[in-house]
Amino acid sequence: xxxxxxxxxxxxxxxxxxxxxxxxxxxxxxxxxxxxxxxxxxxxxxxxxxxxxxxxxxxxxxxxxxxxxxxxxxxxxxxxxxxxxxxxxxxxxxxxxxxxxxxxxxxxxxxxxx
Amino acid sequence: xxxxxxxxxxxxxxxxxxxxxxxxxxxxxxxxxxxxxxxxxxxxxxxxxxxxxxxxxxxxxxxxxxxxxxxxxxxxxxxxxxxxxxxxxxxxxxxxxxxxxxxxxxxxxxxxx
Numbered sequence: 008x009x010x011x012x013x014x015x016x017x018x019x020x021x022x023x024x025x026x027x028x029x030x031x032x033x034x035x036x037x038x039x040x041x042x043x044x045x046x047x048x049x050x051x052x053x054x055x056x057x058x059x060x061x062x063x064x065x066x067x068x069x070x071x072x073x074x075x076x077x078x079x080x081x082x083x084x085x086x087x088x089x090x091x092x093x094x095x096x097x098x099x100x101x102x103x104x105x106x107x108x109x110x111x112x113x114x115x116x117x118x119x120x121x
Numbered sequence: 122x123x124x125x126x127x128x129x130x131x132x133x134x135x136x137x138x139x140x141x142x143x144x145x146x147x148x149x150x151x152x153x154x155x156x157x158x159x160x161x162x163x164x165x166x167x168x169x170x171x172x173x174x175x176x177x178x179x180x181x182x183x184x185x186x187x188x189x190x191x192x193x194x195x196x197x198x199x200x201x202x203x204x205x206x207x208x209x210x211x212x213x214x215x216x217x218x219x220x221x222x223x224x225x226x227x228x229x230x231x232x233x234x
Contacts, residue, residue, distance in 0.1 A: 040221045042221075048227075049225060110214075112165040113164065
């Protein structure tokens, strides 16, 4: 299995500012995924981050708003830029590993934008 | 594209009642199917999975059978406990390997003593 940690666990931010969320995995993984879970909603994939290449964004998400870094095989960051209250969500980092098809999730970063 | 449809919640049951949460899917090929659980204030955890037709996943008294003919993966438990109160997500992956899961909207379960 993979153990994933995220920082910060929660934050309250002002409109117009940016927040960078860190994701650390205890083993090397090829792909890392970033999801958003809006209040009372399901998980929506933001982007897939492959080490050494540009992240691939899902429809409705753009690099200028959610820049992602993937400097090595155990670490990634997601930045939420120019935040608005609509960005208030839980942001989750995820990887596949271990038993085939198993996907593991970090504890999430709960973001509130005022 | 691939999608997962879950029964809408919230679901409220008394302790020891029988639980069914319906899940159907649309996918190309033969997806792997999953149930994840999110307990209050905690992260998402894998509950069970099935990777081919007629497989039954089970864990902690929960079961789900991969039904290809009805494209379903309903979650069941014979006798729920208060500690089962959580949000349950059905999910699929249509291609094995490093591809992300597609999630249903989640079903909130509340079990009362």
